[in-house]
Amino acid sequence: xxxxxxxxxxxxxxxxxxxxxxxxxxxxxxxxxxxxxxxxxxxxxxxxxxxxxxxxxxxxxxxxxxxxxxxxxxxxxxxxxxxxxxxxxxxxxxxxxxxxxxxxxxxxxxxxxxxxxxxxxxxxxxxxxxxxxxxxxxxxxxxxxxxxxxxxxxxxxxxxxxxxxxxxxxxxxxxxxxxxxxxxxxxxxxxxxxxxxxxxxxxxxxxxxxxxxxxxxxxxxxxxxxxxxxxxxxxxxxxxxxxxxxxxxxxxxxxxxxxxxxxxxxxxxxxxxxxxxxxxxxxxxxxxxxxxxxxxxxxxxxxxxxxxxxxxxxxxxxxxxxxxxxxxxxxxxxxxxxxxxxxxx
Amino acid sequence: xxxxxxxxxxxxxxxxxxxxxxxxxxxxxxxxxxxxxxxxxxxxxxxxxxxxxxxxxxxxxxxxxxxxxxxxxxxxxxxxxxxxxxxxxxxxxxxxxxxxxxxxxxxxxxxxxxxxxxxxxxxxxxxxxxxxxxxxxxxxxxxxxxxxxxxxxxxxxxxxxxxxxxxxxxxxxxxxxxxxxxxxxxxxxxxxxxxxxxxxxxxxxxxxxxxxxxxxxxxxxxxxxxxxxxxxxxxxxxxxxxxxxxxxxxxxxxxxxxxxxxxxxxxxxxxx
Numbered sequence: 001x002x003x004x005x006x007x008x009x010x011x012x013x014x015x016x017x018x019x020x021x022x023x024x025x026x027x028x029x030x031x032x033x034x035x036x037x038x039x040x041x042x043x044x045x046x047x048x049x050x051x052x053x054x055x056x057x058x059x060x061x062x063x064x065x066x067x068x069x070x071x072x073x074x075x076x077x078x079x080x081x082x083x084x085x086x087x088x089x090x091x092x093x094x095x096x097x098x099x100x101x102x103x104x105x106x107x108x109x110x111x112x113x114x115x116x117x118x119x120x121x122x123x124x125x126x127x128x129x130x131x132x133x134x135x136x137x138x139x140x141x142x143x144x145x146x147x148x149x150x151x152x153x154x155x156x157x158x159x160x161x162x163x164x165x166x167x168x169x170x171x172x173x174x175x176x177x178x179x180x181x182x183x184x185x186x187x188x189x190x191x192x193x194x195x196x197x198x199x200x201x202x203x204x205x206x207x208x209x210x211x212x213x214x215x216x217x218x219x220x221x222x223x224x225x226x227x228x229x230x231x232x233x234x235x236x237x238x239x240x241x242x243x244x245x246x247x248x249x250x251x252x253x254x255x256x257x258x259x260x261x262x263x264x265x266x267x268x269x270x271x272x273x274x275x276x277x278x279x280x281x282x283x284x285x286x287x288x289x290x291x292x293x294x295x296x297x298x299x300x301x302x303x304x305x306x307x308x309x310x311x312x313x314x315x316x317x318x319x320x321x322x323x324x325x326x327x328x329x330x331x332x333x334x335x336x337x338x339x340x341x342x343x344x345x
Numbered sequence: 346x347x348x349x350x351x352x353x354x355x356x357x358x359x360x361x362x363x364x365x366x367x368x369x370x371x372x373x374x375x376x377x378x379x380x381x382x383x384x385x386x387x388x389x390x391x392x393x394x395x396x397x398x399x400x401x402x403x404x405x406x407x408x409x410x411x412x413x414x415x416x417x418x419x420x421x422x423x424x425x426x427x428x429x430x431x432x433x434x435x436x437x438x439x440x441x442x443x444x445x446x447x448x449x450x451x452x453x454x455x456x457x458x459x460x461x462x463x464x465x466x467x468x469x470x471x472x473x474x475x476x477x478x479x480x481x482x483x484x485x486x487x488x489x490x491x492x493x494x495x496x497x498x499x500x501x502x503x504x505x506x507x508x509x510x511x512x513x514x515x516x517x518x519x520x521x522x523x524x525x526x527x528x529x530x531x532x533x534x535x536x537x538x539x540x541x542x543x544x545x546x547x548x549x550x551x552x553x554x555x556x557x558x559x560x561x562x563x564x565x566x567x568x569x570x571x572x573x574x575x576x577x578x579x580x581x582x583x584x585x586x587x588x589x590x591x592x593x594x595x596x597x598x599x600x601x602x603x604x605x606x607x608x609x610x611x612x613x614x615x616x617x
Contacts, residue, residue, distance in 0.1 A: 076434040076606065080599035112600050119598035132598065144591050145555040151594040152563045155603065162600070238438070241601050245567035247439050 016150040017157070020137040023124055033161055036121045037168045039064075048172055054204025055170060057114055064120055065130075066090040070113060079112040081119040083130045090123075090130070092116040104331050107206045114166035121165075122158050134158065156242055167213040171203050173222055180214060182225045190295065192231075192337050193323040207335065208233050208253045215255040230256045230318070231337040232268065234285055236329070239271035249274045249282070249289060252333070260342050264307035265314060278303035281318075288322050289334045295323040298336075301343060315343035421530065422448070423519035427575040428613050431564050432606055441522045448516055449508070456511055457498060461491045523572055536572040544576035549584045557583045560590040565603040582612040 014022075017029075026032035041048065043060035058068040067089050073080075075095040082091045093116075094109050123130040134154045141147040179202070185195050200210040211233055217223040232254030238244040251274070256267035274282045281302050288294070299319050306312040320338015370379055373389055383389065384397045425437035425444045436443040465487050466473060473479075479487070498504045521527035528534045541561075549557045560583050561568075571579065583590060592608045 075602075076432065077602035078600040080597045080602070082597060115600045116598070122598065143555075145559045147591055148556065148559040148563055148594050152559070152603075155594070155596065158598070159600070159603075239567070241433070241603055242565045243567055244433075244565055245570055 016137060016141075016153060020133055020154050020157070023133045023136050024122065029157065029161065033164060033168075036118060036161075036165050039121070040117070040165070040169045041172050044169070044172070048174060051175065053175070053202045054110065055172075057117055057169065061092075061117065064090070064117070066092060066117060066120055070094045070109075072096045078108070079116050081116040083123060085129055088128075088130075090120050104206065107200075107204060107209070110204050111166055111170065111206070111209055114170050115162045118162040118165035118169070119158070122162075159241075163212075164216055167209060167216055170205055171210065171213045173217065175203075176213065176217060177222065180217075180223065182214070182223060182229055186227075186229050186337070186339070190297070190321045190323075192321070193295070193335055196231075196335070207333070211255065212253040215253065218255050225255075225257070228257045228260060228340040229337075230254065230320075230340045231335070232256070234274065234289060234334040234336065236289070236332065237271075239273075243271060249285060249334075257340055258307075260314075260316065260340065263314065263342070265316075266305045266307045266310055268304075276303070285322075285334060285336070288324055288336075289332070291324055293325055295321065297321055298338070302340070316340050317343045423516070423521060424528065424530070424533070425520070425522045427523075427571070427578050428610070429522075430570060430575070431566055431579070431609065433601065437522070441520045441525070442517065444520050445516050452512060453498075453508055456508060457491060457494050461487060461494050464494075465490055523575060532574050533572070536574045539568065539571040539573050539576045541568040541576060544573060544580055548577055548580040553584055553587045556587060556590055560593055563594050563604050564609070586612045 021028065021032065024032060026035065040057075040060070043063050044055050044057070046052075047055050047059070061068040065088065070079075070092040071094070073093045073095055077095055079092065079094040082093060083089075084091060092113055094112055096105075096109070122133050124133055124136065125131075126136075134151060137154060138147050138150045141150055179199050185192050188195055196207055196210060200207045203210065205213075211231055214223060214231075218225060233252045234249055235252045236247060237250050237252065238247050239250060251268045251270060251272040253270055254268050254272075256265070258265060258267055268276075274285050277285075278301065281300055284298065284300055288296070298321065299317065302316045302318050304314045304316050306314055318336075318338050318340050320336065322334060322336045324332075324334045326332040370377060371383065373383060373393070376383075376386070376388065378386065380397060380401055384394055384401060386394070423444070425441045429435040429437040429444075436446070473483075501507075519527060519529075523533055523536070545554055545558060557580060561579065568576075589608065589612075593604045595608075596602055596605050
């Protein structure tokens, strides 16, 4: 699309999201996500067929004009993608405060590499030059306030999409279904943590990435867990990148049943503060989090709310296990899993 | 004056006594000399010379107490600052004690800068006109000297101890974030809870409000994280740089970066 066309589109009162999708030639966000994942998974098909894990995205980078070897930069973010017009190549840059020798940092960088690779597909070619769709979509917005708002909105969409694409590419559906039988995992009771760790190691991702990937597969109905299965990873953090608040114990990633006995629940989300589960649960999780490398069983009351009315509390009961791990504060986590049911049932 | 101070964090007036060699001339019999010269003069009696030496030592001891750089330290120096709350992964966000590292680097830079200025003054045989601004070439020489001094300081095993001896302030006693009993600034110490809309109306002109609010939202921080004084500070900085607010969202495709940090940092570099 030329800038002139983009200008015309802007003047037609088209919503910013619609303009963005049209520039990317996609009918919807979901369709765009599926299309990018398919492209990348297709490139990885040999590795997937031969079950070469972890999958090596650098081997397919050239197909998409991406320089396979990432550059190291400094910064407080994780990484970025830059297009070099002179070389007509994309360069993935990873922020590396120290040399990536420990496994958690390597896993994080692998994820960032996949995330930045996904960003590549949000550039469109215009007169032999690749331009960010966000820049094209917002180029014609007249009011500065509107432009800031639109760029923030589109950045948020693109970041979420790149995260989901990275999950789906590092852990493709076909292998996920093979390795992640939730009935089997939860049937292992307290040993689920070891199963989760083993699967994460195989894919070369963090446990959180693995849980988030399962959550995405559940939302897409690729995996359909039964009997109120739920799993969450808890960490001390300031919340999500777009809504940072006070440091507190929060849900990092999770999957929860969306319905219990036909009652739709407002389930926790990344950044969810644990005090919202009620004082008993909060205190329990705080103790577990601060207890070194420990584990245990639990039968705990959790307060959730109705999906239709957030003011109405739904008392639930979580029966299962927990495990704390991670020695440094930034990697300290509490993994909790079990079966959720309504308290009065 | 404002322009010349931009970016400076340390300066002093060219006060005469800092670069003149004051001396007292006295007459002993037919001899006219400075006290410094008399105490080494073989032509006067030992008893008188010993009295002069004792008198000079006494005066030097008294003078030493007077000849000091008095540094007036603002409480804000020890406050981790509102910018630390906004920048992602800033070390002072959750631990105000980490601010000590910044102050240690600042102290080292100031000590080194004073030392280099003194050395430069001596290298130039004290013939620099301090009433005029330095040329680019002179500044360049001075900065090269500063860089070289940094290298030699790294080799100097006594450097860290010297830095410790330079200041009598126990930094850790004063380091604080907001809402801390260590805070000595009444504006912050007794601050009211933040109210974004009130602060926005108080600080930002009507025409800029929507833009400033959107820019604030793009920072990705919960408004409830700030007390009133902090909100006013952030909104003032955004208002003062309202022409550049669009640049805040001009980011490259990056993971975990919602706004352009270097643009935001530049808003705090105007000393305003």
